[in-house]
Amino acid sequence: MQKQVIGLMLLTLLLFSAFPVHADQVEERSFEEESIYFIMVDRFNNGDTSNDADVDHTNPVAYQGGDLKGITDKLDYIKEMGFTSILLTPIFNNGADGYNGYNIENYTELEEHFGTIEDLKELTTQAHKKNMKVILDLGLRSVNGTPLNQGEMLEVAQKWIQEADIDGYKLDITDGMEEGVIAKLSESVKTVKENFIVIGQQAGKVETHLSQFKDAGVDLFFNNLLYQGVTSFSIPNQGFENLEANWDQLSQDYKNPNRLLTFMDNQDTMRFTYLSTEENEHPAPRIKLGLTYMYTAPGIPIVYYGTEIALNGAEPPANSGLMDFRTDQELVEYITLLSKVRTSIPALTKGTFEVIANEGGMLLFKREYEGETAYVAINNTLKAQKFTFSSEQIGKDKELKGLLTEDLVRPVDDEFNVVVERDAAEVYLVQNSTKINYSLFLAVFIVPLLMIGFIYLNKKRHGNNPKPE
Numbered sequence: 001m002q003k004q005v006i007g008l009m010l011l012t013l014l015l016f017s018a019f020p021v022h023a024d025q026v027e028e029r030s031f032e033e034e035s036i037y038f039i040m041v042d043r044f045n046n047g048d049t050s051n052d053a054d055v056d057h058t059n060p061v062a063y064q065g066g067d068l069k070g071i072t073d074k075l076d077y078i079k080e081m082g083f084t085s086i087l088l089t090p091i092f093n094n095g096a097d098g099y100n101g102y103n104i105e106n107y108t109e110l111e112e113h114f115g116t117i118e119d120l121k122e123l124t125t126q127a128h129k130k131n132m133k134v135i136l137d138l139g140l141r142s143v144n145g146t147p148l149n150q151g152e153m154l155e156v157a158q159k160w161i162q163e164a165d166i167d168g169y170k171l172d173i174t175d176g177m178e179e180g181v182i183a184k185l186s187e188s189v190k191t192v193k194e195n196f197i198v199i200g201q202q203a204g205k206v207e208t209h210l211s212q213f214k215d216a217g218v219d220l221f222f223n224n225l226l227y228q229g230v231t232s233f234s235i236p237n238q239g240f241e242n243l244e245a246n247w248d249q250l251s252q253d254y255k256n257p258n259r260l261l262t263f264m265d266n267q268d269t270m271r272f273t274y275l276s277t278e279e280n281e282h283p284a285p286r287i288k289l290g291l292t293y294m295y296t297a298p299g300i301p302i303v304y305y306g307t308e309i310a311l312n313g314a315e316p317p318a319n320s321g322l323m324d325f326r327t328d329q330e331l332v333e334y335i336t337l338l339s340k341v342r343t344s345i346p347a348l349t350k351g352t353f354e355v356i357a358n359e360g361g362m363l364l365f366k367r368e369y370e371g372e373t374a375y376v377a378i379n380n381t382l383k384a385q386k387f388t389f390s391s392e393q394i395g396k397d398k399e400l401k402g403l404l405t406e407d408l409v410r411p412v413d414d415e416f417n418v419v420v421e422r423d424a425a426e427v428y429l430v431q432n433s434t435k436i437n438y439s440l441f442l443a444v445f446i447v448p449l450l451m452i453g454f455i456y457l458n459k460k461r462h463g464n465n466p467k468p469e
Helices: 002-017 068-073 075-080 117-129 150-164 179-192 224-234 243-253 272-277 283-296 330-344 346-350 438-463
Strands: 036-039 085-088 092-094 104-110 133-137 168-173 197-202 220-222 260-262 300-304 352-359 362-369 372-379 385-390 398-402 415-420 424-432
Touching: 068 075, 068 117, 075 117, 085 168, 104 117, 104 150, 117 133, 117 150, 133 197, 150 179, 168 179, 179 197, 224 243, 224 260, 224 272, 224 283, 243 352, 272 283, 283 300, 283 330, 283 372, 283 424, 330 346, 346 362, 346 372, 362 385, 372 385, 372 415, 415 424
Parallel strands: 036 085, 036 300, 085 133, 133 168, 168 197, 197 220, 220 260, 260 300
Antiparallel strands: 092 104, 352 362, 362 372, 372 424, 385 415, 398 424
């Protein structure tokens, strides 16, 4: 009997060993459910001072000390804000002043200022344990090294998946790049890792619109068309220009605009904060409005590191300042709240998009998905704004539940009167009325209680009058 038990245990071990076990694999999510935190590695967090050679905090284009270990140390910080993935600027061997990662000299080695292959493996391992993905910028816009030929590109792309189990690449769609190159690279990496994410970003003066690559294996694109609209929130009383026309174009160019990456700034642009402060505006309220749009309109929010501390800066390299983790938490808490709202309402990630109002800084739109409806109101003006819905629009026995400010709007004379304060936003979920239905309450509770009371009193009265013999 003992031999049989031992034999069964060995057989079980052999069966398990015959298949790869991925205890730290990320749970499957649809692309639309992702939210990405974009990090310039050198400027985020210094986790290992032993690789700080040539660090010079007085020189804006010198290395500042950020590294892979520093990112690993801050994964909980990123996770708690609700981000599902991190995107890193290129981490490959760079030339002088290669702080931003785009002076690549050797794609097969890591930049020593950023860490070792063991550091990268530890980052992906710890991220996967937290159900987060790690995406690398492949750095195809590199200005220092010899451009990779197609064969080398495919080899490098597979190498880092096999060695470090990364989850995606950002590919710069550059001048002269052919559609077939992207398609082959995408096919190649997805043979190594099935759910691998391929992101496209326009770099340089690409003549052909990115929509030509939509069927070429690219899963997500930076939504450059709406970038100027998002930055309109940086100054009060600015409307979101050409919103309807741009969305009409995007809907024609892309089968699913919900897979476009929405951003307010990145490594190539001025900081959103800079746009506000140049107009003597306090950036926090403005950033909140921009973030609200990013998290509630169609698309995947991609937030550049430091947005949550209102990091400032004009053109590169000024837009890539050092991160400070000891600042006010107001924006951190707001991003956390937006993340919770977005993940709890499928209409915000997968729903249709209908603009209700877009005038003078007041934006109102509707999202719908499988019977769920949400209205998003963003008031980019200096006074409170009021709008009215009819019961016919919202539905019978319904109410509007505010998810950001906990506002609750019920109909009065068949009208929903909604007020959004200045420099504020709200997401209203249409839900069944929670107001007491007094007719129903009377029928279900009061009437039965009265009947029970009547029966009790009747029995008591007759019980005090004994039957005659």
